Amino acid sequence: MDxxxxxxxxxxxxxxxxxxxxxxxxxxxxxxxxxxxxxPSRKSFRIYVIRKEKVKDLRPRDLVPGILRIGQDYYETDIIEIGLPKALSNKDRRRPICGGISTMHYGFEDDTACTLNGFFKDNQTGTILQASNNHCFSRENKASIGDPVIQPGPYDHGTEKDVTGKLYKYVEIKFSTFSCPIRNFLVKTYRALFGINPKNKVDIAFATVEVPYEIIATYIGKYNGKRYNISEG
Structure with missing residues (x-):
């Protein structure tokens, strides 16, 4: 904000x-x-309204001042009608990407529905990364670093044309059971002998961000029909 x-x-x-x-x-x-x-030379404070009405139809208390003073400077106001905004579906293709929308690793057949959880900064490189759960971006440790991530995910009809980044790194998930009964027996015996109890403290994977992104709240409670504020830029 300016x-x-x-x-x-x-x-x-x-x-x-x-x-x-x-x-x-x-x-x-x-x-x-x-x-x-x-x-362009007349910079103004832009105010958004559901409906722009004539001055004669408004009560005096509902009139927006034409000029606002800050210190020794004066700024015009500009009233712009935009109607009542409606949120986009979190399953549709969206650019810039943001938290709360459909996303997924691309390339496996067992597609499921996943959500882009948000954005983080890599403390070592300063790189901004997008994050989701391990099974979403790294397919339960089966994916390879550099694999594509798409938005929306395949379950929501995303394709190879919807790539938003590549798998960057992930926290490996530790499994308690395996499909092979012999492996299950050996692993359980080993863990019992040495007192090892695998616990997953986090469930997260990161991908690069190769399209425009924005950090916004896509959903905050239920609209109560009274008033809410919109801030852009």
Whole structure:
């Protein structure tokens, strides 16, 4: 968020947000728009409304000030009608990618539904990585580093054209039982003799991010029909 916008929000937003139809604002100053014409030199504080109404149809308390003062500087407001925003399906293809949407390793036949959990920074390299569960990105330790990750996942009709990154690293899952009965017997005997109890403290795998991404909350509770705020940029 721009420093100027932050100051405007701190000073004015609590009051502006209570006005009729107001639902959000831009996180940075935007060019003024008048009669569908953009004026790049006139930076304004953009306010989003469900419906733009004529001044005569609004109560005085619902009128948004045309000018806002911050210190010795003055900034115009710009009212933009966007309707009532609707969230995109978390199963559809989405760019930029974000937490909460469908994703999966690509290349195995036993596809299932998985979720992109969020983004992390590798402390050693500073690389931003996308994260999901082990079985989603590394297929229970069976995948190879560098394998493709797609969004949406195959279960939600994702294809090789939807690659968002490659398997980067993962925390190996330790299994208590195996399909081979002889191996089960030997492993159980070994663990009993040496007091080994395999425990998985985390279930996570990481992939590179090779498409635009954004860090947002895709779902926060149930919309109550009253008011919510939108911040962009």
């Amino acid at each position: 420093e100027v916008v932050k100051n405007i929000v701190d000073k004015y937003w609590k009051k502006i947000s209570k006005k009729r139809n107001v639902i959000g604002y831009s996180g940075k100053l935007q060019p003024k728009i008048i009669a569908h014409k953009v004026f």
